[in-house]
Amino acid sequence: MIAFTAAEIADITKGRLAAEPGITPGSVVTDSREATPGSLYVAKPGESADGHDFVAEAFERGAVLALVEHDVTDSAGRTYPAVVVQDSVLAMGALAAEAVRRIRASRAATGEPLTVIGITGSAGKTTTKDLLAGILGAEGATIAPQGSYNGEVGVPLTVFKAGPDTRYLVIEMGATGVGHIRYLAEMVRPDIGVVLGVGTAHAGEFGGVENIALAKGELVEALPAGGTAVLNLDDARVAAMASRTSATVLGFSAQPAKDGKQAAVQAVGVELNAAGSPEFELFLPGGSAGQHVSARLIGAHHTANLLAAAAAAHAAGVPAPRIAASLSAQTAASRWRMERTERADGVTVINDAYNANPESMRAALRTLADLGQGRRTWAVLGAMLELGPDSIREHMAVGTQVVRLNISRLVVVGREARSLYVSAVNEGSWGNECVFAETAEEAYELLQTELEPGDLVLFKSSNSIGLRHLGDRIALPPQAPGTAAGTATEGSALL
Incomplete structure (x- = not known):
């Protein structure tokens, strides 16, 4: 990192210096939990939390300076060393x-x-x-x-x-x-x-x-x-x-x-x-x-x-x-991008649920069809978000594509993607070929029961839908009856 003194940071950001001018941070963090000795902690307002509420934690972990939008004091009324700016981002x-x-x-x-x-x-x-x-x-x-x-x-x-x-x-x-x-x-x-x-x-x-x-x-x-x-x-x-x-x-x-x-x-x-x-x-x-x-x-x-x-x-x-x-x-360096796992029981899991849009959804489904020649294929799909007024039409187009690619089984997860399920049914996918699950937990129970050796299963959805976590759970070795299922490292798989 290029070293900046507190005085230089105030000058560059047009902020007010409320710290010793010679303080020189060695790293920058926006998450107080990542602060280490010598860090500059940037307190930014968020959708669910305000970074200013975690200034104390950052300093407890070793931060030496904060970039804030207003002064923050400790329990004794002392102001934390900071550069105060109009907009921290x-x-x-x-x-x-x-x-x-x-x-x-x-x-x-x-x-x-x-x-x-x-x-x-x-x-x-x-x-x-x-x-x-x-x-x-x-x-x-x-x-x-x-x-x-x-x-x-x-x-x-x-x-x-x-x-x-x-x-x-x-x-x-x-x-x-x-x-x-x-x-x-x-x-x-x-x-x-x-x-x-x-x-x-x-x-x-x-x-x-x-x-x-x-x-x-x-x-x-x-x-x-x-x-x-x-x-x-x-x-x-x-x-x-x-x-x-x-x-x-x-x-x-x-x-x-x-x-x-x-x-x-x-x-x-x-x-x-x-x-x-x-x-x-x-x-x-x-x-x-x-x-x-x-x-x-x-x-x-x-x-x-x-x-x-x-x-x-x-x-x-x-x-x-x-x-x-x-x-x-080179192999894939980032998680949940066509991430392939071969389970010991012969099930292949492709977790491509880091994000989704119509183009990447079509590409992933074509790959599933190509790889699945001679195997039973599963598409476990969630919603594609932020499509605006085209959302229903785009989801219906995906449902139609699943059927036309002869994907063996379709599991649609979550109400945001229900139009995808409806279009697949209308295209001719009936009975147990096409299933709608309200939650990822329902989908998990279905997959745990019905996946068989040799099956190839794709997970795909927008990031915030969270199907990548369901994919992680299914990629784990099958659980013996009566034992607890594994959990994804980033939390709940429920939608």
């Missing part, structure tokens, strides 16, 4: 922006400057981030987000882990409205920007898909003329972003070349191997021969993520053979 952003500026300045004379890569898109951001970090980590000191830290809090927390030795800084950028990615891009000033796709996730919040495209394109608009915009040419809305940037455009595609014209970064001869992972020849600019990639990620939809990571790594100067070798060696 915006103050974090200002501090992160200065951290990036200082790292760039410190590396300017080394011959290996800081390279910042921003990644956005409606699906695949975290997987692409993980792949790219895996490639770059072998080339130099690399900082990338933990999990899906991709918002106005997560991005600064990622930046604060970087220091003068950082060669590559990978930033995942999410948004729920126009202007959000612009704010994040202005904070970190990316040299390379990757746009994966424009889907219907958060369409309700954005006010439509066109606004999603407007927001995602803010990343390439922020790139400098000497930067590189990595664009998915298989998505028409992303391809159109080429006109919105002054940076060099590096397009990637998994589709066959059109009119003899191949994308600069191209996957040729894409096939799924026996494990359901994509294999292809990777072509990058400047090379006449392709590099074979045999991925270890499950699902054809990961081809786009592999290509995006390859393109960004190429733009960062990594040689093609090392890119292909890394892509072929």
